Amino acid sequence: MRRDWLSRGLLWGALALYTVYTAGPFVWVANMSLRTTPEIMAAPYAPAWTPHWWKFVEAWTTSNYGTYLWNSVAICVASVVIVTLVGAMAAHALARYRFRGRRIVGAAIFSTIIFPPQITIIALFQIMVEYDLYDTRLGLMLVYVAIQLPLTVYLLEAFFARIPEALYEAAKIDGYGGIEVFWKITLPVGFPAIATTIILNFIHLWNDFLYAVVIISDDNKRTLPLGIQKFMGDQMEDIGMIATGMMIAVIPVVLFYAFFSERLIQGMTAGAVK
């Protein structure tokens, strides 16, 4: 029995240590986001005894974070809405219709899921320049829709294909047309899968850095990850302010997690379990 207690204690100790390792850096940054840089430089690990909440206001008003946040929200929301709708339509067609070329279309789209981003990114840059989409939010949004589209169609198609045929038979008898079937059966019944892809796409795009750094250059069009990275480059010394900016990027995701934790975990792991 004593050995058992000992091993449980050891296990607990190891888990606690690992928790400090994963959560510690995060708590540290949250703490720094409420302290000024001189305070941090004097004692990097002291708690924020007097939290400077005004730093968030200042980040907003003087450091352009408000603009970055707005850009991130606008571009991500628009891309996710479009990719969900377009992806669901395509998935519906692939799952519920039998037509020639169906397998080829599916295979062509799905195979690009594993492509490394370099294979498109240089040409995307050229295309954006040629069509005056370079350094525009519209251009970045179109690219975001395109990069998330294959995985979205893939996940939705798998789910839509498992919706019982009986539902569709009943709809046919009720005289539903093709669009009504999509709108009134596939979308509502497929909602769990749609919610999963919405979350997955949102997190991916919210955190994207590579495509944004290639397509956006104007400071007023930067998304949060770009803004933070640029701030890091410009104000190497202003650690306190960088930490505040990092928290602005992290808080929405953590809130998202707090409200939708199960679904979010499902979304993040959807591609992997298959």
Place this chain on the structure above:
Amino acid sequence: MDHRDEEARGRRIEVAAFLLPALLLFAAFTAYPVLRTFWNSLFEIRPNGNEIFVGFDNFREILTGDPVFRRAVLNTLVWSTVEPFIDVGLGLLLALALYTKVPFARFFRIAWFTPVLISTVVVAIIWSWIYNYDWGALNLMLRAIGLDGMTRAWLGDPATALPALILADSWKWVGFNMVVCLAALHSLPSEVMEAAELDNCGWWAKLCHVVVPMLRATLLNLLILAFISRMKVFDLVWVTTRGGPLWATETASTYTFKRAFEWRSFDLGYPSAIAVIWFLVVIAAVVVLTLLFRQRDRLEF
């Protein structure tokens, strides 16, 4: 035209209407760019739009005369073979701990999973601070336990920069593997784990002889997924070291990006050729790995 024909035609129009938006986007922003990159790789492309056909010269130079590329490939391969084992191994152990119902499992799971959700840019900045020479947590801890000799600027030292980045990246990704392993464990029939319990074998034996074989398919999938993702690693390197010091952390992605947009070499053809080579390497790796491990390991229970 009889009724059936009309219905078939209606269905064809419906299919086309449902597929068209996706196909247009796919063609314009995925298929066309891929083809254009292949095409570009045969040219030297100047910013004024001048394209000079050079055939396979770019490829020849990359494969025979570009030490930085060789270094980038080596770094990326090291990264993508080492990290998956850390991520999946640690993820599995943590999942097992949660599976055996330790107290506060829910809190642990949240604390361990959160890094997965954080933007890599943020992760990169956090870790570049942790590795800071003067006030980074790592050096402070080493000094606290009297190992002053080991302190260094972890990302500034060519010997430690790559391992340091691999550690930072695994900090982000272990939680993901933990969650997938946990889901897989819960989907196992509970009798199996109970039987192992009854046999009273040690936890290490249980891990090797029961858990790992049972989860083989999931674990392999996770390893392959991690391997492929690491082949594309970019953000973390770009924000912390930009491939330095002395190319110690250069990866295939950062080198492509550098040659295309940073070096002011004013040639998009050469980086396109790098992209094509790396694309073929990734695809080959995926094909080989799936052929090697496909279904052969399906376990019946």
